[in-house]
Amino acid sequence: MxxxxxxxxxxxxxxxxxxxxxxxxxxxxxxxxxxxxxxxxxxxxxxxxxxxxxxxxxxxxxxxxxxxxxxxxxxxxxxxxxxxxxxxxxxxxxxxxxxxxxxxxxxxxxxxxxxxxxxxxxxxxxxxxxxxxxxxxxxxxxxxxxxxxxxxxxxxxxxxxxxxxxxxxxxxxCGSTENAHENHVPETHLIPIIMEVAEGMREELTVNGNDYNTPDGTCIRDYxxxxxxxxxxxxxxxxxxxxxxxxxxxGNGNGYSILEVIRAVEKVKGVKIKMKFGARREGDPDRLIASSERAKKELGWKPKFQTIESIIETIK
Ligand SMILES: NC(=O)c1ccc[n+]([C@@H]2O[C@H](COP(=O)([O-])OP(=O)(O)OC[C@H]3O[C@@H](n4cnc5c(N)ncnc54)[C@H](O)[C@@H]3O)[C@@H](O)[C@H]2O)c1
Incomplete structure (x- = not known):
């Protein structure tokens, strides 16, 4: 042991x-x-x-x-x-x-x-x-x-x-297991905040900026x-x-914009997320996407959850 x-x-x-x-x-x-x-x-x-x-x-x-x-x-x-x-x-x-x-x-x-x-x-x-x-x-x-x-x-x-x-x-x-759920106090992370809106614990989501240099104007992150x-x-x-x-x-190497994450929650959970656009947050880059090639090559790491939908499906 x-x-x-x-x-x-x-x-x-x-x-x-x-x-x-x-x-x-x-x-x-x-x-x-x-x-x-x-x-x-x-x-x-x-x-x-x-x-x-x-x-x-x-x-x-x-x-x-x-x-x-x-x-x-x-x-x-x-x-x-x-x-x-x-x-x-x-x-x-x-x-x-x-x-x-x-x-x-x-x-x-x-x-x-x-x-x-x-x-x-x-x-x-x-x-x-x-x-x-x-x-x-x-x-x-x-x-x-x-x-x-x-x-x-x-x-x-x-x-x-x-x-x-x-x-x-x-x-x-992000995501949940049988015993672990993302639930920081205060919560500052996107997916649990969207889930709070979905569950009626928060009235609406404020998306910080929609004028970034990305296809839909919202920040792209790796989940x-x-x-x-x-x-x-x-x-x-x-x-x-x-x-x-x-x-x-x-990271999983797939970037998703904030709007894409919202749409994924709407699709997986069958709800409509009330949202509005707010001001940009200082110091938020347009996109952050990881290369995890080294972890795959040296550790033999194979992430099981490849899409944002499959991650959100684990959140009950
Ligand atoms: N959650 C993310 O998306 C994310 C992303 C990048 C890095 N990380 C890193 O991963 C780690 C875990 O994150 P998490 O989301 O589980 O956070 P969390 O707040 O849920 O867990 C951190 C735990 O550490 C304990 N802790 C904090 N300071 C301590 C101290 N000085 N002595 C003893 N215990 C202390 C807290 O009580 C808490 O239980 C953190 O170090 C964080 O910086 C998290």
Whole structure:
């Protein structure tokens, strides 16, 4: 039996990872502060420790109580771009500085592998589409920066201490599994907001700008199912037995405009989505589409959900 620590395991994506590890017979330890995650999201089959990854005493004590952890999945983070612009210190502290405390505790405990949830936001406004792992990283907000700083720290820990790591840069994670549903508070992501309108919990959707350089004028983004994301993590864990580091973009390579996503929800759910156009949001590029060729080639990653309709069908 293998034993893993999932940091942020009470969140949306972390929950899916915990479920998959337990389903294949692994032992799972969770650290989560519950600052955005929820207690009911904690899988009862895992051992749960509530606290911050930046609390050195606490994290050290978890490693002491849980000897034999082979690798850490690091999903914990604050994820709102707009909030990060207004309160940068909160993001640098939570996503970067607290992450370093976790790395130090791992080093002391002799845990030598980590898989990190990074983001497409590290690329900022990309100079090329599709975005590959080698596309220039130039984040335009503290959220993206906090993630890029941590990516850089991983490389330094590798050089200094031989830490093995995998960085995944997710594009837009979405979709549901039996137990995990995207439901951030506040919700800033498109698909759950459309679903709220569909279910009558929100009156209408405001589409931010319709004068982008795209066929229908709305922004094009890449949507990837949460289960496909987590499958990539499990493949990376295997690869890390022999390889020291890896960086991968995870998207499905098909861009969809906001209007296309709205139409897909209308079609799949048989509802009409009330919407209006609002002003552009600062710093929103016309399109963000990933190339995930490297993940397919090196990890053997095969995303199961290829279309936006198939992703939306999983949301109940
Ligand atoms: N959801 C997306 O579309 C998306 C896209 C790109 C990257 N990511 C990254 O994936 C990760 C998971 O995202 P999610 O959508 O599941 O978010 P989420 O908010 O649902 O989950 C994050 C979890 O981390 C916990 N957490 C946050 N800071 C912590 C800390 N300092 N110590 C301990 N626990 C802490 C929260 O309580 C929460 O349970 C994040 O790091 C995010 O930046 C997400």
């Amino acid at each position: 293998h034993k893993y620590l999932v940091v942020g395991g009470a969140g949306y994506i972390g929950r899916v990872c915990v479920d998959k590890l337990l389903a294949r017979g692994d032992e799972v330890v969770i650290i989560d502060s519950l600052q955005t995650g929820r207690e009911e999201n904690v899988n009862k089959g895992a051992r749960f420790y509530q606290g911050r990854m930046g609390d050195a005493e606490f994290v050290r004590s978890v490693f002491e109580k849980e000897p034999g952890i082979e690798a850490v999945f690091q999903f914990a983070g604050l994820i709102q771009v707009g909030e990060s612009v207004k309160t940068p210190g909160k993001y640098y502290t939570n996503n970067f500085a607290e992450g370093i405390v976790l790395l130090e505790a791992m080093r002391e405990a002799g845990v030598g592998k980590i898989i990190f949830s990074s983001t497409a936001a590290v690329f900022g406004i990309p100079q090329e589409i599709p975005i590959t792992e080698d596309t220039e990283k130039s984040p335009i907000n503290p959220y993206g920066e906090s993630k890029l700083f941590f990516e850089k720290a991983l490389l330094r820990y590798h050089e200094a201490y031989g830490l093995r790591f995998t960085v995944f840069r997710y594009f837009n994670a 990837v199912h949460v289960e496909d994301l987590v499958d990539a993590h499990l493949l990376a864990l295997k690869r890390m037995e022999t390889e020291e580091m890896g960086y991968y973009n995870l």
